[in-house]
Amino acid sequence: MSTNSPLPASDVPKIRIRSCNSVGLNADGRFVLYWMTAFRRANWNFALDRAVDWAKHLQKPLVVVESLGCGSRWASARHHRFAMQGMAENARQFAQGPVYYHPYLETIAGEARDFFAALAHSACLVVTDDYPLPSDLDPEPWAADLPIQLEKVDGNGILPMNAAEKAFETAYAFRRFLQSHLREHLLDFPKANPFSRLKIPLLKRLPTEIASRWKPAKIAALVEKKCTLGYLPIDRSVESVELHGGIKAASAALTRFLRHRLPIYREKRGDAAKDASSGLSPYLHFGHISSHEIFRALARREAWTPDRLAEKASGRREGWWGMSQPSEAFLDELITWRELGYNFCRHRYDYASFDSLPDWAIKTLKKHAKDMRKYVYSFDGFESAATHDPLWNAAQRQLTRAGTIHNYLRMLWGKKILEWTAGPREAAEIMIELNNKYALDGGDPNSYSGIFWVLGRYDRPWGPERPIFGTVRYMSSTNAARKMRVAEYIESYS
Numbered sequence: 001m002s003t004n005s006p007l008p009a010s011d012v013p014k015i016r017i018r019s020c021n022s023v024g025l026n027a028d029g030r031f032v033l034y035w036m037t038a039f040r041r042a043n044w045n046f047a048l049d050r051a052v053d054w055a056k057h058l059q060k061p062l063v064v065v066e067s068l069g070c071g072s073r074w075a076s077a078r079h080h081r082f083a084m085q086g087m088a089e090n091a092r093q094f095a096q097g098p099v100y101y102h103p104y105l106e107t108i109a110g111e112a113r114d115f116f117a118a119l120a121h122s123a124c125l126v127v128t129d130d131y132p133l134p135s136d137l138d139p140e141p142w143a144a145d146l147p148i149q150l151e152k153v154d155g156n157g158i159l160p161m162n163a164a165e166k167a168f169e170t171a172y173a174f175r176r177f178l179q180s181h182l183r184e185h186l187l188d189f190p191k192a193n194p195f196s197r198l199k200i201p202l203l204k205r206l207p208t209e210i211a212s213r214w215k216p217a218k219i220a221a222l223v224e225k226k227c228t229l230g231y232l233p234i235d236r237s238v239e240s241v242e243l244h245g246g247i248k249a250a251s252a253a254l255t256r257f258l259r260h261r262l263p264i265y266r267e268k269r270g271d272a273a274k275d276a277s278s279g280l281s282p283y284l285h286f287g288h289i290s291s292h293e294i295f296r297a298l299a300r301r302e303a304w305t306p307d308r309l310a311e312k313a314s315g316r317r318e319g320w321w322g323m324s325q326p327s328e329a330f331l332d333e334l335i336t337w338r339e340l341g342y343n344f345c346r347h348r349y350d351y352a353s354f355d356s357l358p359d360w361a362i363k364t365l366k367k368h369a370k371d372m373r374k375y376v377y378s379f380d381g382f383e384s385a386a387t388h389d390p391l392w393n394a395a396q397r398q399l400t401r402a403g404t405i406h407n408y409l410r411m412l413w414g415k416k417i418l419e420w421t422a423g424p425r426e427a428a429e430i431m432i433e434l435n436n437k438y439a440l441d442g443g444d445p446n447s448y449s450g451i452f453w454v455l456g457r458y459d460r461p462w463g464p465e466r467p468i469f470g471t472v473r474y475m476s477s478t479n480a481a482r483k484m485r486v487a488e489y490i491e492s493y494s
């Protein structure tokens with residue numbers, strides 16, 4: 001066993017790589033292990049690129065283990081099926097390279113750790129995904145006991161998470177930061193095809209003592225609709241939805257969006273009656289598509305080059321990229337808003353707590369916490385869509401049945417939970433539970449951005465001061481009704 005292993009020449013920017021222990025690599029190991037937990041894709045993936053670099057450098061086989069845990073609070077048939085559809089596609093993709101791919105489904109909460117430990121004993125080193133939310137598949141907490149080097153690689157977004165040293169409190173401040181710092185990172189892209197001309201030895205099977213105990217999941221059979229996933233200890237009452245997971249479905253959704261919806265994105269994104277947004281959030285959440293792939297496709301469409309970037313950071317939403325208005329509006333969501341949430345979760349361990357709100361929001365919500373509420377519903381009342389408001393109930397039913405709600409209605413959905421709950425802390429808890437249990441993109445840093453935006457995060461005080469909300473921004477169902485064909489929507493989710 002050697003220590004302090006030198007980094008191989010790598011195209012992966014150093015700022016995205018984090019060493020989690022001080023142990024060196026095991027030169028006698030049988031393979032390089034990529035323990036995939038978040039960036040579930042065989043392309044456009046810095047963590048995969050890094051593992052490939054190590055395998056090339058050591059001339060060892062590469063083992064990719066994509067793991068899906070069953071111990072998370074919101075593990076359900078809906079989320080599992082979507083992730084497993086991605087695994088089935090990944091199995092096809094990895095078969096095209098000199099890579100041993102092992103889809104792993106945890107069947108008893110916590111057993112992943114034993115599998116990981118067994119693999120680590122045979123590996124030269126481990127590369128894994130650096131995701132800003134805690135996960136019980138994350139090997140970092142186990143790093144102290146590891147006999148070999150563990151590296152985490154950040155493939156979350158266009159701005160490396162380590163480029164910002166603090167959490168930003170407003171989208172404006174973060175946008176200004178991006179406009180000053182993003183330029184250099186726009187030159188670093190993960191590989192679209194990491195296996196091109198790759199020459200490394202291929203591992204045919206895992207060592208017998210591992211393979212006999214932890215068999216690869218029979219993914220192709222498991223993704224069949226008729227398979228109930230009955231043997232998994234997950235919530236099967238949250239059923240799978242029509243939307244299909246995986247990198248192929250994600251790329252197809254991107255192509256459809258760029259062709260048909262992008263032109264109306266800026267004007268119609270807020271219109272719940274129009275399908276103007278990309279629908280990419282579940283794919284981004286499961287790591288089936290990377291923002292780099294999306295950005296590259298958009299830039300190609302615009303025949304864009306970095307010399308079109310504005311010199312000065314103004315913090316304004318449009319004008320910095322030098323792209324068309326719809327593309328700039330889309331990039332503001334994809335990069336500013338999405339990565340703002342990642343930035344917050346990376347720096348604030350209290351990201352899911354009421355006390356993480358800005359002081360003005362805490363103060364005004366506390367002041368109005370005991371205000372009379374005309375309606376107060378319990379968690380069950382909300383979950384079963386049994387409120388007095390047909391529009392809200394329809395949005396809740398869309399969430400439980402389809403795993404999604406249009407962004408505009410999602411904001412209204414949250415604001416009404418605040419209005420009809422005994423207090424703002426309870427409102428936060430109910431939103432977190434419902435969103436993360438049912439939304440296909442739930443359990444993401446942006447779940448917490450959206451939910452806490454409802455309570456004032458990233459926002460400013462708005463007058464007039466009102467009951468319950470204080471100066472937190474208010475939204476009314478009547479206004480929403482004016483903006484969309486409500487009757488039709490309510491009818492489709494009756």
Ligand SMILES: Cc1cc2nc3c(=O)[nH]c(=O)nc-3n(C[C@H](O)[C@H](O)[C@H](O)COP(=O)(O)OP(=O)(O)OC[C@H]3O[C@@H](n4cnc5c(N)ncnc54)[C@H](O)[C@@H]3O)c2cc1C
Nearest residue numbers: 277278279280281333334337338407414441442446447450
């Ligand atoms: C109460 C509430 C809960 C939310 N929960 C989630 C969640 O669980 N997961 C989630 O990804 N988003 C969440 N959002 C943010 C937003 O609603 C979704 O990201 C967006 O509707 C996804 O649809 P799209 O992919 O078509 O977005 P598009 O408009 O096509 O945008 C492209 C991408 O940009 C990002 N994005 C867009 N809008 C936002 C936003 N407001 N904040 C942060 N990132 C954004 C998403 O990654 C999205 O996929 C929530 C918002 C609210 C108000």
